[in-house]
Each structure stands twice: as C-alpha cells, then as structure tokens.
Amino acid sequence: MSLIRRTIAVGILSFSAVLEIEAQPTVAIDVASQERIKKELEQRIQSLKSDPKKLKELREEGQSRTVLCRTCHGKDGISVKELVPNLAGQNPVYIVDQFQRFSDGRRFDYLMSGLAKSFSDEERINIALYYSSLDKQLGGGVDSPLLPEGKTVYNEICAECHGTDGQGQEGYAMLAGQRQDYVLKMLKEFRDRTGRRSNPWMSAVALRLSDQQMEAVAAYITNLK
C-alpha cells in the first residue's frame, strides 16, 4: 500500500464513522464535522496531484464503474437526458458528498439513492476523480429576455458561495454550463423542501426567489462558461 493510498483509507474511515452517527435520525447533523471531512477530502485530492501516476490509476478505476451511468450522464459526463445533471468537470468533493447524501437519505432519487449505496467509499472517490477530470460543458445556448435579471440575481446572491464565474469552490457545486431544466428543478426542491433534497443554506436562498427569478438565474447559469 502506497502512502497516499493509506492516507485515503484512513480518511475514509473517519468519513464513514462520522456519517454513521449523522444518519441516526435523532442526532442533529454536525455541520462543523461535515465541513472538516470535506476539507480533509479536498486535501487528500490535492495531494494526489503530486502523484500523477496514482491519480491516473484511480481515475481509470473510477471510469470502469461508469458503464451504467453513461445512459443518462453521457459518455463524457455531459447529460443526455432531461433533468439529469452534467457531471464533467464537477468538483470531486461535491460529488463524493452527494453520494453520501443519496445513501444516507438526505437526498432522494429512486435510482441514484440505490446506486450510491452500492459503492464503497473508495469507489465513490475514484468515480468523482474520474468525472472531475473530464472537460466541462461549455456554457451557452440559452437566449432569454430574463438573462440580465439572472445575472443580477446570480451576482447578488449566488456568487458568494458558487464563485463569480460559477466554477464553485472546494466542496461547493460548480454550476457553470449546468442544464437549465435541472438547475430550475433543484431550486424548487430546495424551496419546497420536498424531502428529495435539503440544505439549510440553499433552502434559505431559494425561499427568497420568485419563480421568475429562478428561471432567470437558471438561464444565466447555463450560459456561464
């Protein structure tokens, strides 16, 4: 076992241990430790960059698990179906966090929840490393009179966390070039707190937006490069 591999394995242990506690319905989600886990994962992924051979190997392992995924997320991580998100270029820490959310029930999708449960922690990381290495969808293609309004909403509310150019940061989702229909659907899930997706920050944000502002900001995001 190489040093890097061992570091990853140790990290995963603490990752699962804390999340197990969190999955108990009576225990409040410990936001601070969630953030710490994401930081640790970020650091591990950063340190892999100094071992390109290992990184390539892990990405290939990840890729080998994505045969089924292609029918919806596309062969290059660019979605080929309505309401399915692009994964190419997405932040790896965000992807691993979403797998955890699908599997512990904080996020629900009939297929994705089952799939996420079927992967080991290491497979989740490898798949995330693979998708994050693919070229992201170049933004564009939406022509709407709502774009200027979308830009205002984005810069005033969203940029703080998702970055001025929508590239995300650390564990925050990259939004630039994401599908418009998917972004709009997610904003509504957060606002309506349907139980399919929840996050206190995003719900607070989405509750402030009118339907038109949601449509506008989704259009703007899809065009971001």
Ligand code: HEC
């Ligand atoms: C039948 C279509 C389908 C297949 C196959 C599929 N997915 Fe998904 N995936 C979805 C949909 C739909 C969503 C959005 C779920 C929602 O509405 O919350 C999603 C969401 C995701 C997300 C969250 C992305 C984000 O931006 O939050 C990840 C990560 C993901 N899928 C990875 C995978 C991987 C890896 C595989 C293969 C092992 C896979 N998916 C197979 C349809 C699919």
Ligand code: HEC
């Ligand atoms: C305070 C920080 C914060 C702000 C401000 C914020 N977001 Fe988010 N956003 C998040 C976090 C954290 C997540 C991940 C949610 C989760 O799954 O737990 C997220 C997730 C999302 C997603 C889902 C991405 C995906 O791939 O599934 C969308 C879409 C989104 N945000 C859009 C927006 C828009 C549009 C705005 C502005 C109107 C905004 N966000 C403002 C923190 C923020």
